[in-house]
Amino acid sequence: DGTLHIYETATGKAMPDSIAHVQYPTAGGSAAWNVDGTGIYYTRFPRKGERPDADLNFYQQIYFHKLGTADTEDTYSLGKDFPRIAEIKLEASRDGKFILATVANGDGGDFAHYLLGPDGSWKQITQFNDQIKLARLGRDNALYLLSRADAPRGKILRLPLDNPELANATVIVPPSDPVIQFMEPTASALYVGDLLGGPSQIRRFGLDGKNETLIPIPKISAVSEMESLDDNSLLFRDVSYTEPAAWFKVASGKIEPVKTALVNTSPVSFADIEVTREFASSKGDTEVPLNIVRRKGTKPDGNNPTLLYGYGGYGISMTPNFDFTRRLWFDRGGVYVVANIRGGGEFGEDWHKAGNLTKKQNVFDDFAAATEYLIKQKWTRPEKLALQGGSNGGLLMGAMITQHPDLMRAVVSAVGIYDMLRVELAPNGAFNVTEFGTVKNPEQFKALYAYSPYHNVVDDTKYPSILMMTGANDGRVAPYHSRKMVARLDEANKSSNPILLRTSSSAGHGIGTALSERIKQLSDQYSFLFAQLDMHAKK
Template identity: 50%
Template sequence: MHDQHLKSLICGALFVLSQNFAPAQPPKTRTSPTTDTYHGVDVVDNYRWLEDWNDAEVKRWSEAQNAYARDYLDALPDVDAIRKRVTEVMSAEQVSYSSVRHAAGQFFAMKRQPPKEQPFLVTFESLDHPDRARVLFDPNTVDAEGTTSVDWFEPSPDGSLVAISLSSGGSEIGDVTVIDTTDGRQVFEVVPRVNSGTAGGDLAWAPDGEGFYYTRHPRPGERDEVDLNFYQQLYFHRLGTDSTEDRFELGKGFPRIAEIEVEVHQQSGNVLCNVQNGDGGEFAHYVRRADGQWTQISRFGDKLVQATFEPSGAILAITRQGAPRGKIVRLPTITSKGALIDPLIPEGEDTVVTSFYRAPPSLVATENRIYVTYQLGGPSEVRVFDRDGNALPKPRQLPISSVDGIEPLGGDDILFYNSSYVDPTQWMHHDASNQMTRKTRLSSESPVDMSDVHVTREFAISKDGTKVPVNIMRPASVNGPGPLVLYGYGGYGINLTPRFNASNKVLFEQGVTYVVANLRGGGEYGEAWHLDGNLTKKQNVFDDFAAAARYLIDNNYTTSDQLAIMGGSNGGLLMGATLTQHPDLARCVLSSVGIYDMLRVELSPNGSFNIPEFGTVKNPEHFKAMRAYSPLHNVIDQTEYPAVIFFTGANDPRVDPMQSRKMTARLQAASVSGLPVLLRTSANAGHGGDSGLSQKIEQMVDTCAFLFHHLGVTVRPIPPSSGSADRS
């Protein structure tokens, strides 16, 4: 132990000598012990005071931390060269499209066109001519700083109008504006508080286009301030009327943490309402007939997790009742006892993907076809069945890739997007009449060439013997152990699927390998995989990630001194747990908008929604499990922790920034490694998904500079990009 400590001191001294600047000390953080008692266990919190963002002292502390982080990051080697390259890659004017919708012969999509800060809404008439698109709404023209964003949009059935949820500053608190698609003018009234960063939001037009069903959050004065982002209900708004007169539809008995999605069958006017109980994956479903009568067709706990209308008006649903990987049934198939009849498409070896929170649908019914997205342990694919559930040839898709965004085009044709780790998004048109799949002109081109990056899929063995997939992206020029970034998430049944990220080229061209681990807690192998990594089994996620890291070290991909780990949100919790449980596993840690105080998280605005996933301190078994892995409560004084940078957004509605503040203070006080613990708080930013381009560039610059320095990467000059290779 003495020799190890001496070695650490020598390494720390060499680290200091390697800097071209004098290392400043982090700002002093006072302690003010507060003791809570949970089930007879006393827990001391020295940094409770950092929770109050309205406290001027907290803001001064945060500003001092930002200044300390900036002084450190700006003085790192090769920052100017890194910024030049990152900006070149991320600002390259390469157009991409997302959220493509089809209505009345028109296409609607969000168009991203760097160097514009935010994507903007366009419409066009042909998949072969997106170049003829008209701009309907551009948030960049109303906010040059890029802090206003489109949360989502929904075109009316005849395509003459489009409803847009707009929010600002990363808040995700969205008001709905209606746009006339002929000229982009705002028409009619604004409907406030449709979307929130906690419960989300949704909207579906009535068949006549004269109004819409929408999710309504309480308005000031209707509930206590602490409840304004809860108690989501379903209302109907008639265009041309004041929203205070809107008709209540459903939700008075819903849980406080209800999250709602709504769909309208355009031929009959029937309405389908999907309700999730927080973020834990339990759903209830309701149908409204044309006479206005609502009928509940499933309850929380029935394991019916997703439903959608067929063109005929029947309902298709995904259920996990007796089928943890999912099966497809046609309703009405629920008896008075809640049992389901034989499935239309039975459970198979692979997992049926489910979607929520305005995610692109994973189950789509056309006139004579049923399209289902399947998860293959990380990669995903779309499969095709006839109306009787018989398998048909599937569309052409990339290897080790993901599919998403299925959009019906009329008849049995669909549009979907397909992406891999090294191939940018391809929007594919599947012609059901001849089983042909073609790439459309909506497909993206890349500003970089990934043809020299090799992708392999291998498996680590976790502590309990579970096989954990690791997806390895390795530059062809790399042989033997080298710098490597390991990314993970593992929660909420979310699948980490192959996604193209051009900015990763900045890592690859400096010889850095990038790896994504598919951990328990996700949904890559079905609900059993998810449940084996949540509530009291959350430790399995951390064990899986540590096993992936050790696999990469043992198989000569990297060493502990050349390993960085990275994650965000629930993946930030993963980072915190990994660095406290295995402080010598990695050289540096990059953690974004993470959760670190598991005993206080449920008290934050979005914390209640997390209870079905993490548990509650009110339950003694949940408390015991959370206390055992809670990063904040497992930091040990006089420990040699790796270099750490925490990223957070001042307006984050999903994970309270106080989580990052408290964890930063605790680690700065405890670590004796001589390596930095930094906190970088972005103003006018939230959870990160809707950040402007310039914000994303600056975070990537800091990420690369921090990584390269601590992993010993000497930055090589890179010639100007020569464009992408055609890998289709």
């Protein structure tokens, strides 16, 4: 439960203003300054007595707080007509004259946008069905929109703020093969961050969409953030499987990025690690990219301990990332693989929609195809293969355990969803209906029941070794999913493989977990995997 605090930037001194219940696991909190810095617009949940107790962590709205006053004097601004599962993000223009509110309809990837102008009134710019996935305020009195309407890989529209009707928007970057992920306008150029099936690229355009230029970045890397500066230069954060994150600067009118002093460092070198991308054939003639990370010279002889990671949901893309603790894995001869399966956004909205609602089984089929490919290409064999996923990826792990128990030796599943018939009954479960569907819809119920891991555990089955992890403070996925799934698997298991539950009173869904707890979690994961795959440090 989040409380908003305000600090004086010059001194770091806390101001007396404090606003409770601006965020909760059901929806994050957000705030933006007004034009003269005398107050803030912020997200607010209902107070006791304003709605029934069951709704106090829903119906997020926008309120205004004047500095130096009590929060009981704050005034309503927008949101009475927003859906129960609204999630709001606020952004102010550089000059403070405009406030942009992005309203998500739960976690399914549909958004509406509202604009607060100098006249003090809100205007709705887009609706949920307009398929506008992202909006950014430019420095040229324009709003830039990322649209997926008739463009599953994205196109960019420019909308003048002096007449902000969606019908007045013009296409400046038409759809093409790259998937547009985000954009950053400067006063003279528009930078576009693309996805190429997992890795990234950056393109630069004029504000009219002309003069396309490719900005070179490291291969098989991910651009996770882009920020423009007042001198029209661009800062972007880039990370790969072999290099920790670093911020690069592209000067106005230049092409070559320059690494800045803003870099993450690693206590260990990955100079001997290499990455290649290969493709597994799944059902429906779908080619699934696999990012295969290992020590240089590793031979595909069927003997490599291999850890395959996947997610496959919400349009979230599995992009390159760096974790220095993987050095422990590589030093024991391990191969690490990330699968870009359907349900994610690696190839645009069609890729996402092919793996949600009644098509969720495609996600599991893609991941199974990835395991079979690694075995067929002799990167590993079932006795040396482990699978890992969390949250929605935990659902993926549950499906792999129940649908393909013979394909792997071990599974690590964190904060997973396993009972798909009851998930929407939990406070945060309502936000997932737009992604998974609801038992109230006959066709969606049929699909949910067909793959629900808890309901597909079969007695007297030889299940692989399993470590399920949950936190008692998880506000996004109720811990009971892991507890009941472990109990059911343990009851049904005919093999001698361990079925383990790790639970902690000092952890939740992951965000905000203390470093000490994260170290303990990693220690337990690696210990479990090393033991199950019989891995030892290479001399």
